[in-house]
Amino acid sequence: MATRRWLLLLFLAAGVLQPLAQPDSRGFISIDCGLAEEASYMDDTTTLAYVSDAGFTDAGTNYNISAEYLGFSRRGHNLRSFPDGVRNCYTLRSLVSGLKYLIRASFLYGNYDGLNRPPASFDLHIGVNFWKTVNMSTWGADQGNTATVEAIIVVPNDLLQVCLVNTGSGTPFISSLDLRPLKRTFYPQATAEQGLVMLARLNAAPVNKTVTIRYPDDPHDRLWYPWFDATIWAEISTTERVYGIGDDLFEVPWKVMQTAIVTRNASKNIWFGWESLDTEPRDDDPSRPGYVAILHFAELQLLNASNGDLRQFYINLNDELAYPTGFTPEHLISNAIYDTKPSRHSGYNFSINATANSTLPPILNAVEVYYVIPTTNLGTDSQDAPAAMAIKAKYGVRKNWMGDPCFPRTMAWDGLNCSYAAANPPRITSINLSSSGLNSDISSSFAHLKALQYLDLSNNNLTGSIPDALSQLPSLTVIDLSGNQLNGSIPSGLLKRIQDGSLDLRHGNNPNLCTDGNSCQLAAKKKSKLAIYVAVPVLVIMVIVSVALLVFFLRRRNQQPGSMKNRRAVKPQNEEAMSTSYGGDDDSLRLVENRRFTYEELERITHGFDQVLGQGGFGYVYDGFLEDGTQVAVKLRSHSSNQGVKEFLAEAQILTRIHHKNLVSMIGYCKDGEYMALVYEYMAQGTLREHIAGSGHNGGCLPWRQRLKNALESAQGLEYLHTGCNPPLIHRDVKATNILLNARLEAKIADFGLTKAFDYHNNTHLFTNTLAFTPGYVDPEYQATMQPTTKSDVYSFGVVLLELVTGKPAILSDPEPTSIVQWARQRLARGNMEGVVDARMQGGYDINGVWKVVEIALKCTAQGSAQRPTMADVVAQLQECVELEEGRAPSFHTGGSSGDENYNAYASAQSTDVSSNTAFETELRIPTLAADPGPTAR
Ligand SMILES: *[C@@H]1O[C@H](CO)[C@@H](O)[C@H](O)[C@H]1NC(C)=O
Numbered sequence: 053m054a055t056r057r058w059l060l061l062l063f064l065a066a067g068v069l070q071p072l073a074q075p076d077s078r079g080f081i082s083i084d085c086g087l088a089e090e091a092s093y094m095d096d097t098t099t100l101a102y103v104s105d106a107g108f109t110d111a112g113t114n115y116n117i118s119a120e121y122l123g124f125s126r127r128g129h130n131l132r133s134f135p136d137g138v139r140n141c142y143t144l145r146s147l148v149s150g151l152k153y154l155i156r157a158s159f160l161y162g163n164y165d166g167l168n169r170p171p172a173s174f175d176l177h178i179g180v181n182f183w184k185t186v187n188m189s190t191w192g193a194d195q196g197n198t199a200t201v202e203a204i205i206v207v208p209n210d211l212l213q214v215c216l217v218n219t220g221s222g223t224p225f226i227s228s229l230d231l232r233p234l235k236r237t238f239y240p241q242a243t244a245e246q247g248l249v250m251l252a253r254l255n256a257a258p259v260n261k262t263v264t265i266r267y268p269d270d271p272h273d274r275l276w277y278p279w280f281d282a283t284i285w286a287e288i289s290t291t292e293r294v295y296g297i298g299d300d301l302f303e304v305p306w307k308v309m310q311t312a313i314v315t316r317n318a319s320k321n322i323w324f325g326w327e328s329l330d331t332e333p334r335d336d337d338p339s340r341p342g343y344v345a346i347l348h349f350a351e352l353q354l355l356n357a358s359n360g361d362l363r364q365f366y367i368n369l370n371d372e373l374a375y376p377t378g379f380t381p382e383h384l385i386s387n388a389i390y391d392t393k394p395s396r397h398s399g400y401n402f403s404i405n406a407t408a409n410s411t412l413p414p415i416l417n418a419v420e421v422y423y424v425i426p427t428t429n430l431g432t433d434s435q436d437a438p439a440a441m442a443i444k445a446k447y448g449v450r451k452n453w454m455g456d457p458c459f460p461r462t463m464a465w466d467g468l469n470c471s472y473a474a475a476n477p478p479r480i481t482s483i484n485l486s487s488s489g490l491n492s493d494i495s496s497s498f499a500h501l502k503a504l505q506y507l508d509l510s511n512n513n514l515t516g517s518i519p520d521a522l523s524q525l526p527s528l529t530v531i532d533l534s535g536n537q538l539n540g541s542i543p544s545g546l547l548k549r550i551q552d553g554s555l556d557l558r559h560g561n562n563p564n565l566c567t568d569g570n571s572c573q574l575a576a577k578k579k580s581k582l583a584i585y586v587a588v589p590v591l592v593i594m595v596i597v598s599v600a601l602l603v604f605f606l607r608r609r610n611q612q613p614g615s616m617k618n619r620r621a622v623k624p625q626n627e628e629a630m631s632t633s634y635g636g637d638d639d640s641l642r643l644v645e646n647r648r649f650t651y652e653e654l655e656r657i658t659h660g661f662d663q664v665l666g667q668g669g670f671g672y673v674y675d676g677f678l679e680d681g682t683q684v685a686v687k688l689r690s691h692s693s694n695q696g697v698k699e700f701l702a703e704a705q706i707l708t709r710i711h712h713k714n715l716v717s718m719i720g721y722c723k724d725g726e727y728m729a730l731v732y733e734y735m736a737q738g739t740l741r742e743h744i745a746g747s748g749h750n751g752g753c754l755p756w757r758q759r760l761k762n763a764l765e766s767a768q769g770l771e772y773l774h775t776g777c778n779p780p781l782i783h784r785d786v787k788a789t790n791i792l793l794n795a796r797l798e799a800k801i802a803d804f805g806l807t808k809a810f811d812y813h814n815n816t817h818l819f820t821n822t823l824a825f826t827p828g829y830v831d832p833e834y835q836a837t838m839q840p841t842t843k844s845d846v847y848s849f850g851v852v853l854l855e856l857v858t859g860k861p862a863i864l865s866d867p868e869p870t871s872i873v874q875w876a877r878q879r880l881a882r883g884n885m886e887g888v889v890d891a892r893m894q895g896g897y898d899i900n901g902v903w904k905v906v907e908i909a910l911k912c913t914a915q916g917s918a919q920r921p922t923m924a925d926v927v928a929q930l931q932e933c934v935e936l937e938e939g940r941a942p943s944f945h946t947g948g949s950s951g952d953e954n955y956n957a958y959a960s961a962q963s964t965d966v967s968s969n970t971a972f973e974t975e976l977r978i979p980t981l982a983a984d985p986g987p988t989a990r
Pocket residue numbers: 088114115116130
């Protein structure tokens with residue numbers, strides 16, 4: 053107990069040192085450089101909190117820019133300048149090693165130093181790899197221009213340094229620094245070996261020509277700069293949402309995809325290009341940067357294929373086909389054509405021209421261009437580097453101790469020697485910190501430098517005793533501690549090394565150090581006893597204080613069971629392992645495969661439970677983001693919930709066991725004291741019910757093809773429960789509000805709180821004392837017998853099918869409450885087929901297909917369970933309906949068809965809105981290769 057408290061206290065103490073140097077709940081780090089220490093504010097356009105850079109660097113000086121350059125973006129108002137030292141760095145901590153991040157830095161000179169002379173250039177490094185030379189004149193002569201540079205990289209460690217390097221062409225400075233996590237799958241061209249540096253990211257023909265789209269419209273806060281030229285191109289747009297399908301590698305915000313440029317007639321080309329950064333054009337030279345381009349397309353007009361309408365085009369790079377076939381974007385579906393490997397040319401000229409068969413001009417919605425940088429330099433050994441940083445922090449060493457200790461050689465830390473063996477990370481072999489004003493005890497981190505041979509700490513004010521751990525360093529041959537205030541005696545391990553001749557310990561001129569015999573050992577003992585007398589009461593007091601705090605918190609928690617916001621949970625002392633058996637099955641399941649969250653983690657993930665996604669019998673469901681940026685839904689059990697612990701456990705256990713693409717998957721759970729929560733994959737598009745009603749995120753009416761697809765998907769999910777699980781599982785609460793849609797509008801069954809196992813083998817049918825199900829969906833046989841079977845799910849699914857066909861809810865209230873089953877049967881009996889089908893679909897369906905679905909629905913909702921089909925039958929029949937519908941018109945989605953080895957066609961998309969204003973570096977010349985400055989926003 054005492055140890056635990058201590059750990060907690062130590063942990064808290066350690067946390068105080070860098071309260072702001074951490075990512076926020078989205079995993080974002082947003083730094084306004086040069087802002088007063090401890091200051092922070094919310095950015096108007098993004099609503100993101102920007103913090104001071106004081107917790108991220110210990111060098112440089114803050115300045116405000118000159119009043120005449122004060123712009124609308126607050127981030128540019130101040131900056132940090134680095135007049136001293138060659139390399140100065142920012143350290144970003146608590147990252148996820150191996151994850152992909154977007155890093156963005158911006159620079160606004162604004163005559164901060166009163167010299168009216170921006171630095172000509174300086175270099176930026178990410179970790180030990182060169183990122184970019186920031187050349188202020190590239191952004192034009194105006195001192196009020198903002199230079200922005202951006203890279204996408206895979207971070208090798210949990211901390212990352214961004215360094216400014218003075219190359220003798222002016223004093224480096226920086227205005228802001230952003231870090232945003234990306235999904236692992238994003239931008240496959242970015243790998244551990246190569247990063248992507250942004251040349252351009254352009255939103256073609258934006259609605260508002262001055263707005264750069266970023267967060268929250270782009271959840272990953274990429275900047276999409278406006279790109280248009282009314283004198284050359286026509287513009288088209290839609291107000292409907294554009295979706296992504298398939299594995300979305302780019303998730304372009306739909307706000308970006310909703311607008312596009314087209315040529316004024318089909319015989320004209322869309323074209324754009326840039327020149328390689330390299331000045332000496334040699335196509336075979338691998339040192340020239342390689343470029344990757346990503347072109348985003350979506351059809352925004354409803355084309356009439358039967359009239360022969362066709363938009364089809366070739367994509368050419370330098371007059372050669374870049375993608376092997378003619379390409380036709382799909383209606384409201386985001387597609388991308390992109391380089392999988394960098395290409396190296398002296399100049400790049402893309403043109404997009406219509407094929408001979410095309411009746412419509414080519415289109416382009418957005419384009420991204422990056423060049424690759426190698427990220428293969430090896431930084432100092434992964435144990436040595438943090439130890440060296442800890443030593444630096446402990447003694448406040450300045451010198452040039454910035455960035456990586458050993459790499460590059462020319463910037464290695466003063467006083468350090470390193471060994472550089474090929475293909476291995478550099479190791480620290482010697483440290484000379486003599487006469488450096490060190491005062492406090494000898495850092496234990498020295499003992500982590502396993503390759504250390506020589507350690508000189510002479511002529512400082514070091515106190516305390518000599519740590520014996522130093523004797524464990526195998527290569528250490530010299531320790532010089534002379535000229536300090538050390539006390540105690542020489543530890544036995546070191547004495548042994550001295551005796552066997554493997555170590556030379558110099559300790560002269562330490563007046564309090566005992567180097568001989570018993571007299572000093574006695575003195576040392578006395579001292580240590582005194583220390584214990586003092587330490588014990590302190591310990592006791594601290595334990596008492598912590599227990600009192602704990603009791604206080606627990607009391608408070610019990611006093612206010614309802615509200616869940618802004619409360620800190622104290623870590624429970626004793627958490628029983630979560631395991632119970634479910635149904636008749638006695639094999640008890642442990643929730644070990646899934647991640648277990650603490651309540652505090654959930655608080656962080658959900659940003660203090662600040663956004664409610666929905667509400668169920670269990671409690672509220674909150675929006676959240678994991679450390680890697682994955683959006684999740686957190687279902688927190690409310691204390692007043694009538695859905696009990698048992699249902700919670702049942703759902704958690706079932707979800708741990710079953711995995712299917714049409715069942716909502718669980719990412720983890722929380723059982724922290726009385727708090728219980730389940731963390732699910734995020735289902736961006738809400739419930740099927742909302743979409744049927746037309747109140748969903750897209751507001752429109754779901755087309756028949758989409759309804760059919762969702763019906764098949766949900767049926768497949770249920771079929772898996774019934775036949776893919778052993779014993780079979782009965783969902784018991786199938787309804788349109790328990791079918792959720794993800795961002796790609798794929799349906800998944802959710803809410804397994806009432807799910808039961810069904811044991812065929814023992815024929816011990818399950819009796820339940822409570823009737824589950826929601827009115828309108830209840831199987832009449834189950835209602836009568838209280839005995840659920842898989843056929844009760846089939847009944848409920850039949851009701852969902854009728855909802856899909858009719859667009860009406862399960863229970864109609866007008867003129868009097870009637871079930872949809874009864875309502876449909878009555879109409880059909882009178883031969884009124886048309887009167888059953890949702891009029892809002894305006895005939896956009898094949899009537900035979902709809903009729904077939906109605907037939908399936910009627911069979912599913914047969915009075916007796918024996919007359920109902922199994923879910924497997926239902927899936928087979930729905931499959932036929934889908935095929936029928938697909939034969940009717942062009943395919944709903946082609947997805948992932950791939951071209952030659954360097955290019956892929958691909959489908960993608962995502963959410964959102966409008967914002968910010970940052971200038972844009974334009975080495976990308978649009979639309980010509982001539983010296984056209986291109987779009988700049990200020
Ligand atoms: C910059 O301006 C702010 C507010 O106007 C002020 O509080 C701060 O002290 C100034 N900083 C410097 C370095 O002059």
